[in-house]
Amino acid sequence: MQKRAIxxxxxxxEWFNAVMANPDHVISRAEVEQQFTEDAQMITNxxxxxxxxxxxxxxxxELQTKLKSFRIRLPVEVSISTDNEAAAYYxxxxxxxxxxxGIIHDNAIWRIRDRKFALMVETVSFEGREITLENHS
Amino acid sequence: xxxxxxxxxVTLLKRTYExxxxxxxxxGHRVTREDVEGFFAPxxxxxxxxxxxxxxxxxxxxxxxxIQKKTRSVVFHPFExxxxxxxxVGVYFKIDVRYLDGRDAKIYVAGFFLIxxxxxxxxxxxxxxxxxxxxxxxx
Numbered sequence: 001m002q003k004r005a006i007x008x009x010x011x012x013x014e015w016f017n018a019v020m021a022n023p024d025h026v027i028s029r030a031e032v033e034q035q036f037t038e039d040a041q042m043i044t045n046x047x048x049x050x051x052x053x054x055x056x057x058x059x060x061x062e063l064q065t066k067l068k069s070f071r072i073r074l075p076v077e078v079s080i081s082t083d084n085e086a087a088a089y090y091x092x093x094x095x096x097x098x099x100x101x102g103i104i105h106d107n108a109i110w111r112i113r114d115r116k117f118a119l120m121v122e123t124v125s126f127e128g129r130e131i132t133l134e135n136h137s
Numbered sequence: 138x139x140x141x142x143x144x145x146x147v148t149l150l151k152r153t154y155e156x157x158x159x160x161x162x163x164x165g166h167r168v169t170r171e172d173v174e175g176f177f178a179p180x181x182x183x184x185x186x187x188x189x190x191x192x193x194x195x196x197x198x199x200x201x202x203x204i205q206k207k208t209r210s211v212v213f214h215p216f217e218x219x220x221x222x223x224x225x226v227g228v229y230f231k232i233d234v235r236y237l238d239g240r241d242a243k244i245y246v247a248g249f250f251l252i253x254x255x256x257x258x259x260x261x262x263x264x265x266x267x268x269x270x271x272x273x274x275x276x
Contacts, residue, residue: 046243046267080225089263105186105263107247109229121217125263
């Protein structure tokens with residue numbers, strides 16, 4: 001039976017929560033390839049943040065460098081899903097390396113292909129100091 | 138049956154934003170309670186960035202009047218992405234704002250609607266402002 005798109009989203013969130021829970025974890029390209037399609041794009045607040053596997057790898061490495069902790073609250077607060085598309089509203093708890101922390105309010109829509117993220121379009125709002133991240137492509 | 142419901146809900150949202158665009162065109166259209174009741178449930182709630190902005194019809198009337206008062210024009214662009222399942226619809230769209238002093242801003246919105254009996258019962262959105270923020274009261 002085919003998994004719904006939201007199941008893929010939750011699987012990827014669980015993977016990244018586990019990565020961020022272990023400060024010694026070195027993210028490999030192969031791990032990212034398991035979660036994202038070759039042409040995967042992530043668009044945040046109207047900006048293309050990542051395009052492709054290498055860009056996503058750099059994005060996750062950047063999060064590891066800039067944050068002491070990062071945990072997506074699961075289960076997500078609201079979600080809907082078809083086979084290939086999902087949408088969710090959820091929060092993320094984070095602490096930066098300088099000790100400042102907060103909550104990210106995130107609303108996102110995904111297109112899923114081959115049980116991987118092909119597109120993630122999100123708007124985020126920070127309660128606390130904003131984490132500034134590079135655009136990778 | 139579910140597909141009919143979802144199509145009907147998306148059609149309602151498109152009609153709501155067409156109405157909102159007429160209101161915010163700067164042509165002086167008045168916000169009426171009757172119009173708002175046509176699109177929103179009596180107990181409708183709007184949440185923006187985790188803050189409750191409007192609850193109920195009167196609050197939504199005040200919300201739209203406040204936007205009219207604080208802007209020269211507002212353009213709600215068509216939904217770029219729509220995901221519908223049952224009584225919920227997830228959307229992504231952009232808004233262009235021109236303030237009274239001529240400044241422009243863009244708002245990126247992703248949100249969820251809950252639709253009940255062809256009325257918006259809840260809208261929970263995360264909005265990001267590029268340019269000056271449109272600061273609105275909680276009603």
